[in-house]
Amino acid sequence: MQRIGVFVCHCGSNIAATVDVKKVVEMALLEPGVVHAEDYQYMCSEAGQAKIAAAIREKHLTGIVVCSCSPRMHETTFRKAAERAGLNPYMVEIANIREHCSWIHKDMEEATKKAVILARAAIAKVNLNTPLKPGESRVTKRALVIGGGIAGIQTALDIADAGYEVDIVEKTPSIGGRMSQLDKTFPTLDCSACILTPKMVEAAAHEKIKIYTYSEVEKVSGFVGDFTVDIRKKARSVDMDKCTGCGVCQEKCPSRKTPSEFNRGLNTRSAIYTPFAQAIPNVPVIDREHCIKFQTGKCGVCAKVCQAGAIDYGQKDEIVTEKYGAIVVATGFDTIKLDNYDEYAYSQSKDVITSLELERIMNAAGPTKGHLERLSDGKAPKEMVFIQCVGSRCSDNRGKSYCSKICCMYTAKHAMLIRDKYPDVNVTVFYIDVRTPGKNFDEFYRRAVEQYGVNYIKGQVGKVAPQPDGRLLVQASDLLDNRQIKMEADMVVLATAIEPNPDVRKIATMLTASIDTNNFLTEAHAKLRPVESPTAGIFLSGVCQGPKDIPETVEQAGAAAVKAIGLLAKDKLLTNPCTAQSDILLCNGCSTCANVCPYGAITYEDKEVNDHGIRETRRVAVVNSALCQGCGACTVACPSGAMDLQGFSNRQIIAEVDAICR
């Protein structure tokens, strides 16, 4: 039997003016288990807390109920006070007789009656409380960043600068990501490579950062503070230590027909290659699928020409197992496939291109060495059409329902750059809305229209038809003038929607991080915890969480780093003790609970049980209290009642219900 103390706060007149606090004390004393009750002016004051402490000590209280303001206000205060007096902090319950009672009721009798019932419910609950102790777990002071684009690089740099080790795992042969493919960036028109390359170099040179390129995360186990990750280092076929990056192998490689991923397939590369000149590491990989040596066994030119003897055809994939305290996902995006948008003739005409392809065409290192030309015949275009929202803001199932966010701005950038460099080219942009929230964004767009004479038409393009003469007939509607437009263009650029990198689904499953219907990783809270996954210890950086531009990505990368640093700075983690627990004897092992757990906190083990003398091995649920956040979804999903939530147990809630309905 508990020995319960009840403390009724006047809160000055906030409570006492409407609730007869003496009556509450008197009635509380009649409840089972209550051995002490008193009221006081301000329970949260030093003096009030001292009264609580004194009563705990003198009356040997095992639980207390404070009738006061909302627990959201002072629950922590009273828990700490109880703890100082030697009582387990989870033996404290609050009856909210201010926000839920005195402040909303005017009639004293009625308010007092309600306060008595609320106190009674809290007493009934605390009668069933048990002392709880937060668990502890160690923190491995190293972070893993998945993805080596600008988001991953920035996150890694920030974490490393704080003094923690960081590993970056990048799937492709080089870090740099999408940003390395861009020519210029809005709204300042900086050269993308010029601002990205120093960051790449800095990351590579940082003593706290280890970069695994051409590598993938294979397996993740463990939980916040203590993840174990298997990383597959794919065989590069080139010895990283010996290679000097001279590039001779690439020049001499006889297999040159592979579409270049970096240039979006607009030109080709050799089978041994580095994706781009500034690649980090500047060590090529052999694409075994297209390598003559690997396919036929006859060739070996690269090994012959390599002065350093770095070519190693026998290299095998290697699995590295590392421990991490925090994991940041920065897997980025790709543009969507345009299979559902035949009307734009993307697959029929070489002169219909995506914006990302235009970036490569405009880039001096790109397939046309930076000359704006039609890919079909190499002629300079005179008339260019940009189509916005291709696959974005789509109300049917063909594309994405969301706004890709970056297209308005990069199209303004493209239009401006073309008009600047080739003033004789006419540029027309078909848009639904022009969205330019962001610092200097609208000014940028207006410059495109006002200074550079870009022709913006609000309207949708219905069809792009290649003509016999090689030009493209664009049929559109002008929504403002309410007329149909037919115009001929030399090139059409599609502002193609972006979507999360398709690999993210696999990674999310490994991390038990939740993902939304568009494959974006879900944040723990849309507003208040935007860079954390609901799964503890997993953080989100960049477009994997939602569409964003470079400045936003960098901001979020920094924010994710701060959250990771906050975690790594701790020596150990105290876990919320109000977690779910499964009764091994009642558990059916049916997996229902695991299906509703948003944190992947429930696993199944075959355990030896002794069920009243019957010894057998059973499949039972095990809750990892470091991962469990205490929502209670599993407790209701569990049909046998094996799963219960500490601090909000079935019996506790039922006791409250009974006390209220009595």
Added chain:
Amino acid sequence: MQKLIDRIRELLADGTVARVLGWRTGDLPYNPEPAYFECEEELQDFVYNGFCGANLSKYMIEASRLEGKTLVCLKPCDTYSFNQLLKEHRVDREKAYIIGVGCKGKLDIEKIKKQGIKGIESISGAEIEEAAESLTIQTIYGEKTCAYKDAMLERCHVCKGKEHQIYDELIGDSSDTTDADRFAQVRRIEAMSPQEKFAFFQNELSKCIRCNACRNVCPACSCRKCVFDSTKFDSSQKANADSFEEKMFHIIRAFHVAGRCTDCGECSRVCPQGIPLHLFNRKFIKDINELYGEYQAGEDITADTPLTHFTFGDAEPSIVGERG
């Protein structure tokens, strides 16, 4: 049936299976019981006829713990239950050798007796071989006949189909015996006024004697310890001391199996008081189908179960009132 027995004998003899879970012939013409057979001579009592309504899936929970494989005879509708148990890790597929047995509708002795047929000595027409149109019943009060359809279990009138969902081999033909709308009665009740609904269920549930037959026969109610037997929830009640308790028991039971109930109809088959317990389950199934998309538990074991899954655009609970 001979083909079935021959095959079982073979599998038992060559050691493929350690035992057989089927039906043993009863001492009355209509009461075969679920039974294990472990050797050739025991098989002489093996029977499979129209009265073998019992769903043997649930016995496989226990059988999964035994050494060696258990051959189990499952009718098409029983295989849904087996699948569901498999999904919930309650049975071990490796421990089961499933013979999908043919089914042309199972018989309900209560329905025969309700027609005033009593003192039954023998029944012919319940054998499985050919689909009989009628039953001939010898009684101490003379010979009676009864149309096969009129003696069929309620669940067979809303048959889920003749396809077995899981099996190692099939023996015997099945037919789809559907001749009624599965949700007709649910719809009829839905159309009643609250007073009528309440009166209907009060009348039915007042018969409940809390024998727990419905729960214990139910393949979805496979908890090691039911919440109503456990002290953990403060819900341990044995008797219908107040009319509330039956409601609590049957609503919660239906809720616990919602999305998992395959509508095998065993609950209604075994209720000694003839309470149409399947109505609770069907109501949930109908709601799930209408609100969250067609779902048949036990059909696809990889599918998301309705109550452990959601969509962002799910109906709000207020739809209950809005539907009228």
Added chain:
Amino acid sequence: MSIEKNEEFRPKIVAFCCNWCSYAGADLAGSSRLTYPADVKIIRVPCSCRVNPMFILRAFEKGADGVIMCGCHPGDCHYSTGNYYARRRMTLLFSMLDFIGVENGRTRVEWVSAAEGVKFSATMNEFVEKIYSLGKNVRLEDLRCRS
């Protein structure tokens, strides 16, 4: 209002509120002095997904006349997905209660954010009024509790 008309009957109403949104919304209603009848008593739960249908039936058993559950708006759940599960569970439960003839107005779910003190108070006023109009719960009560 019907409250004055019916002096005798004071309903018992249990409100389950999730800690993160609705309980805070109720706090805000309090600090904004937005009144609602004292018949409503709030039980704090971590999330709407913690509310077991058994709790709701238990409340009726013990004499409650109405039960309302409040949680974060769909999409805003502190635990991401809790209220989505709760929504399905409660929809089915309420539908079943309706099916067996328990007046549908006695149960309700409302999504109330921490900023919606006004909505909290309005919802409670509306719900209490509804319960007054329905009168005493007799269809789901254990009569032994009256003694």
Added chain:
Amino acid sequence: MYKIAREKMPQLYRRIAENKELYLPLEIGGQANFAVWEEGDTAALDVLKTVKSPKDAFFPQSENLYTCKRDGKKLSIEPQALKEQEFVVFGMKACDLQGVQVLDKVFLADPVDSFYAARREHGTIVALACHEPEETCFCKVFGIDCADPAADVACWMIADELFWKPLTGKGEALTAQVCDLLTEAEGAEETVEAEKENIRRIVEKLPYMHLSLDGWNADAQKEKFDSPLWEELYKPCLACGTCTFVCPTCQCYDIKDYDTGHGVMRYRCWDSCMYSDFTMMAHGNNRTSQMQRFRQRFMHKLVYFPANNNGCYSCVGCGRCVEKCPASLNIVKVIKKFSEEKAAGGEQQ
């Protein structure tokens, strides 16, 4: 001997109900069970067996024992009043009558169960002979004559007339109360005898009537208890309580508390030896497997009870469990199995 025409029966019910509770087989939701008759109800007297036995009238499925009330920290205890209302159970069959005899041996033996005793004292039983016994009946095996039920009043329904014969003082008193509705039945003895003969002839044809109880006695306790047959027999058992709850002789009960919010109601309710928490105590269960619980039921009915009650079995052959067991298990199958085994054993020797 008296008689009354069938169509006049409602008048009879009404008369009895004037100052007594009248329990009759009533059909509710398609199932006949004994329940208190109210004006307008139609009796289901032609139903041979009600689903539940009429034992509820004397030993209800659940009944309050006492109530504790809490007022602040003060507790008060109110015992439950004993039954004082006179009542009549109309239409009980011979097997169920024997069932009451069995209950008497349990509840009226020292220490007397006062709740049960009060009901027995205030209850009058009007029994009805079984017009057409069925294949699940085996009362004769226990020496019961379903053609001639001995209660306070014995009745026979022959054609459209009910023949009424008071046998005890209570029966005479009831007869006096309704005598103006009854008519003297002259020469009825012959009619009734013919009916009895007819019933007995039917009984002879029933499949279970020649069941042998050989070997079911106290001496066989250990042999029966240790028999390997139980392990085989119990297998289909679902551990539900159907057999025990429809049984006219099962008498086990559990005592439980119900929290009313203002105190506690202590009540008893039927328990079933088939339930996993049967006889559960603080240390756990003394029967841990379903086989043990299953064995308990039959050992109790056929061995322990007769051993303690001069050979009186606590089964009356009503056959309800035969009809209602969801797994088609029953006491007949158990008895037969043991007999077969014995016969087989005999042959071998």
